[in-house]
Amino acid sequence: MPGGRSGRRRARGRGLDAALARARRARHARPRVHRRRRPQAGPPRRPHLRPLPRPRGPRDHGRRRGDPGRRALALRPAARRGALRSGYGGGAARRGRDACRAGRDRRDPVRRQHRARAPRGLDRRLTLSNGAPGSAGRLVLFDIDGTLVHAAGVGRAAIEGAMIEVYGTPGPIDDLPFDGMTDPQIVRTLLRAEGLSEAEIAPGFDRLWPAYAARLQGEIDERRERMRPTPGVPEILDALEAEGATLGLLTGNIVAGAEGKLSAVRLWSRFPFGAFGCDDADRNRLPPIALERAFRHTGTRYGPGRTWIIGDTPHDIECARGSGLSVLGVATGRFSVDDLLRAGADEALPSLRDTGRVMSALASA
Incomplete structure (x- = not known):
């Protein structure tokens, strides 16, 4: 074999000398200047929407279509929350901006059970519905017991049992209407x-209310x-x-009571929001809460001229009058038509049985 062992040793030595020479030249060379790239023409870049580079590795074949994947992780926190909820799969800056807005919109202090915001695409110019032609319709707030449902005494029996469990006495419950x-308040x-x-x-x-x-x-x-x-x-x-x-609710029931009674007669799903006894023990303070939740649900500020309360007791009438709202009394409880007038x-x-008459009454304001 030409060269033999000594030839290989000499070649190895030459390679080591070349490497050392390159290292010396690199130490004494001028430092390389990294120049900043000039901005390109076009719309400004949005670094908070730029996707992170995908790490090397096997592809994520099991991911479902619409899964936010890794691209959502490159967003700011508010946008990331919105992206993970909306299924932002990456690509369009518009989706990221919408997700960011959705993240901000979800910061809502209103009670959890009835938190709502205006639907997507709603014009930011809010409407005032106060009886003017072409307004966004009327708001009708219903009482529950005696107005929407005959509850067969379930609420009274439940309160009596819970009070005995927690306080040891229901008080003079048989004497209180x-x-x-x-x-x-009860x-x-x-x-x-x-x-x-x-x-x-x-x-x-x-402890009383869970009981x-x-x-x-x-x-x-x-x-x-x-119950019916x-x-x-x-x-x-x-x-x-x-x-x-x-449609909405204005009732003295707490939310759990309202849901239980109306669900039993398949009416709970008809009312997307309401004001309840757990919001305030004073019924006369509930109308502003109901109006605010109506606004959050529809984007419309309902004025007194287009808002009705329907109830079966003088308390419902007093409640409406205290907020300047119209009120329709129905004699489906203990009080007659004359009492309500x-x-x-x-x-x-006398009742809500005559649909045409009820609609005419609600159109009279």
Whole structure:
């Protein structure tokens, strides 16, 4: 073999010398200047929307279509939250901006159960519906017990059982009519009548409502056959929705009570928002809460001229009058048409059975 072992040794030595020479030249060479690239013509770049480079490795074959994948991780925190919720799969800057807006819109202090915002695409110029021609329809807020549903006494039985469980007494419950009162107001009235002070009531108040909700469901299961909507309710709800009216609740029930009673007669899904007894124990303070939630749901500020409250007690009428709203009384509870008119109702009807008459009354304001 030509060269032999000594030839290979000499070649190895030459290679080492060349490497050392290159290292010396590199140490004494002038440093390389990295020049910043001039900005290119066109729209400004958005670094918060630039996708991160995909790391090397096997492709993610199991990912579903529309999965945000790695591109959503390159967004700012608010945009990332929106992207992960909206299925932003990467590509369009517009989707990233929409996701960022969605992330900001979700910061909402309103009560969790009825948090809502204006639908996508809604014009930012908000509408005021106050009876002018071409306005966005009317807002109709319904009471529950005696107005929408005959509940067969499930609420009274559940409150009695929960009060015995938490406080050891239901108070003089047989002597107190519940009509038009909020649930917290009922409980405090009964306990004060029993001689308990506020210092004795307060510690058990938060424990009372989970006990009430559990007992209410049990009472509904036992009496479901006897619970029913009041006459004409499904028809009037259909007619109002067909006309473009916005439906909501204004009730003294806490949310769990309202949902349980209306779900039992398949009406809960008809009302996307409401004001409840757990929002404020004073019923007269509930209308502004309902109007604010109507605005968050529809984007429309409803004025007094296009907002109606429908209820069956003088408390409903007093509540509406305190906020300057129109009120339709229905004699489906303990009070007659004359009682409701004397209490100050704009209109009063025997029931909601006559759909045409109800719609005419609501159009009279």
